[in-house]
Amino acid sequence: MGKIKKSKPKSKSTNINQGIFLNKQVGQHVLKNPLILQTIVDKAALKSTDIVLEVGPGTGNLTIKLLEQCKKVVACELDTRLSAELIKRVQGTPYQNKLEIIHGNVLKIDLPYFDVCVANLPYQISSPFIFKLLLHRPIFKYAVLMFQKEFAQRLTAKPGDKLYCRLSVNTQILARIDHLMKVGKNNFKPPPKVESSVVRIQPKNPAPTINFQEWDGLLRIAFNRKNKTLSAIFKQSGILSLIEKNYGVHCSFNNIPVPKDFNMKDFVIKLLEDNDFAASRARTMEINDFLGLLQLFNNNGIHFG
Incomplete structure (x- = not known):
């Protein structure tokens, strides 16, 4: 009888690019489809004078396209392995001096000055981050963000909709929110368990005077x-x-x-x-x-x- 091969236990991480492992449990899903990436950048309508805040840049697929369009990208990344990979990608290129990386948890740091926020967010921080963003001063121009599909539907829900909730009202009093596009799970590596959506969030200026x-x-x-x-x-x-x-x-x-x-x-x-x-x-x-x-x-x- 031949030897019985023992099956290897499933890993919670996925190998990508030169030995880098992505941890799905903390929302590390790399957007790999170049057409989707370009569409997000196009929807952001960046100017050459814009400073862009990106959260969770990963290995930099979106970051590189942002750097092509704007004055500067300030990327906030918790995982130093991924930020090291991103630094390698821009070394020796015209983008090297246009990229600034902040290491740390974006929920715990003071946000820098920025004009536009563009990000494929880790879905676990969607709710706290959006309120940190909307209460940030000075008011930024707008944000183009990717969320879990149902979360995005809650953001844009209207009175009477099934998903209309406290989140809907809390965000809509502070900003105008528009759904831009759906993004299927197969556009990511590793694929998440849920579908995604991209929304545009434009803070109301002046902000409403409420407690x-x-x-x-x-x-x-x-x-x-x-x-x-x-x-x-x-x-x-x-x-x-x-x-x-x-x-x-x-x-x-x-x-x-x-x-x-x-x-x-x-x-x-x-x-x-x-x-x-x-x-x-x-x-x-x-x-x-x-x-x-x-x-x-x-x-x-x-x-x-």
Whole structure:
């Protein structure tokens, strides 16, 4: 009998280019299709004076095409092996002095100045990165970013859509978001488990004058049960306890006496009913509806920060 060959255990990494291993668990998927890469750069419509921020450049397939179009690329890369490969690619070329690499976790560093952000993001950091980007100052011109398809659909979802959620409202109040293109999983090496999409994000300038912490606090409550009416949501004891505590702080700070028979539940429901919000549901509310609701609550001493 012949010898039985033992099967090798499947690796969580993929070998690419000169012994470099990509770790799928941290979102290392190299976009290999040159037509897709070029289309992304074309959609970015870069000027020769633009400074571009790229996150997760990997081995530099997108970076090289960006360097051809702009003044400078500042690439943020966590993996020093990949950044070393990128440095090799530009050594001795006209692009060498146009590339700056920042080593580190993009969520933990101060973002540099940039005009445009173009990136094939590790999908695990999509949500925290987009808010770090949109709250960054000075305001940049726009970003062209690749996300997991469903995440991109949440970004662009409208009231009434199945995927309309807190993420949709939080990003759309800060920026205009447009879907640009779909990207199939076979355009990557190694292929991810999901399809991807590219979106264009243009921050609103001037930025809306809201307390974002309060705004997000209200949305967390409203979208926790997005199919329920606001009246039903604000009758929940946990939510009433939270806003009653904040109301007490507000009244104390502003020397406002609170009647002994004050009932927060009755107070909130009356506010909602008198202003036609009681039957509203988060899943169908427009941004202006949420703005009006937050203003109504704040004007009556109810806060969510």
